[in-house]
Amino acid sequence: xxxxxxxSALVLLGFYGCNTVKNSTGNTSAAGFPEFxxxxxxxxxxxxxxxxxxxxxxxxxxxxxTLEMDTHITKDNEVVVTHDDYLSPAFMQTPDxxxxxxxDAKKYVIYQMDYGMLKQFDLGSKYYSNFPDQKKIKTYIPxxxxxxxxxxxxxxxxxxxxxxxxxxxxxxxDGVLHPDPEKFVKLLMDVIEQKKITPYVVIQSFxxxxxxxxxxxxxxxxTSYLIDNKKSFEENIKDLGYDPFIYSPAxxxxxxxxxxxxxxxxxxxxxxxxxxxxxxxxxxxxxxxxIISDYPNLLVN
Numbered sequence: 459x460x461x462x463x464x465x466s467a468l469v470l471l472g473f474y475g476c477n478t479v480k481n482s483t484g485n486t487s488a489a490g491f492p493e494f495x496x497x498x499x500x501x502x503x504x505x506x507x508x509x510x511x512x513x514x515x516x517x518x519x520x521x522x523x524t525l526e527m528d529t530h531i532t533k534d535n536e537v538v539v540t541h542d543d544y545l546s547p548a549f550m551q552t553p554d555x556x557x558x559x560x561x562d563a564k565k566y567v568i569y570q571m572d573y574g575m576l577k578q579f580d581l582g583s584k585y586y587s588n589f590p591d592q593k594k595i596k597t598y599i600p601x602x603x604x605x606x607x608x609x610x611x612x613x614x615x616x617x618x619x620x621x622x623x624x625x626x627x628x629x630x631x632d633g634v635l636h637p638d639p640e641k642f643v644k645l646l647m648d649v650i651e652q653k654k655i656t657p658y659v660v661i662q663s664f665x666x667x668x669x670x671x672x673x674x675x676x677x678x679x680x681t682s683y684l685i686d687n688k689k690s691f692e693e694n695i696k697d698l699g700y701d702p703f704i705y706s707p708a709x710x711x712x713x714x715x716x717x718x719x720x721x722x723x724x725x726x727x728x729x730x731x732x733x734x735x736x737x738x739x740x741x742x743x744x745x746x747x748x749i750i751s752d753y754p755n756l757l758v759n
């Protein structure tokens with residue numbers, strides 16, 4: 459463990475010595491990852507409309523190390539930043555401000571909509587009872603490319619943050635709710651490489667297929683395996699077929715033994731979604747390597 463600490467310190471020094479995308483242009487090697495990763499879940503949906511440019515900017519203002527977000531693919535092959543397979547009636551409204559009836563929710567499938575139409579829907583104006591403190595402001599589902607451009611410009615001159623980007627897909631819905639994993643990964647990585655943020659990216663997923671493809675075809679890119687099942691750590695790693703950079707379980711699954719097993723194999727453990735000061739403090743005592751929270755203000759204060 460002492461050797462691992464020394465190595466982590468050296469890596470961290472490397473991060474602070476080369477911490478801007480500008481300096482990394484043309485360099486596909488991974489930059490030093492934060493010693494402790496503070497991550498605003500979907501940008502910090504407890505405070506701002508989820509997965510929006512506004513949420514990411516708020517997270518940057520708060521001082522997170524890592525922007526966490528979800529991606530889907532539209533009918534016209536745009537990579538967009540959104541979590542649900544369809545437009546959620548809980549917090550989305552039609553372009554003219556009307557409610558989306560629950561019975562109509564499945565009519566608005568992201569993968570069956572062109573981006574030009576998708577962008578017109580209102581994200582952020584509707585009161586969202588799950589997050590009563592979320593700021594109400596009309597905004598939209600962004601393309602990943604536009605989000606990257608916006609937040610990089612917004613944070614110009616500040617320490618470079620990381621991106622933790624999830625692929626929202628499943629082997630049960632290929633061709634219906636998203637493209638096959640090969641195409642999904644290709645479209646996603648095309649954006650990431652075009653925007654020259656590859657050294658600062660982690661690709662995460664519950665769908666092992668997408669991160670297996672990343673591991674095979676883009677070995678310089680870090681991956682994170684999202685976990686919410688009853689399998690053991692050993693079973694999940696065997697299913698994946700390699701040791702990911704991050705093992706990311708639902709926080710209730712984290713134990714001292716699980717943290718030790720991850721660290722013994724050189725794998726970081728970053729749980730989700732941790733929304734109380736008490737749970738955050740408890741996980742830090744277990745020596746996790748980061749925390750994903752809907753309330754990033756709790757992570758940085």
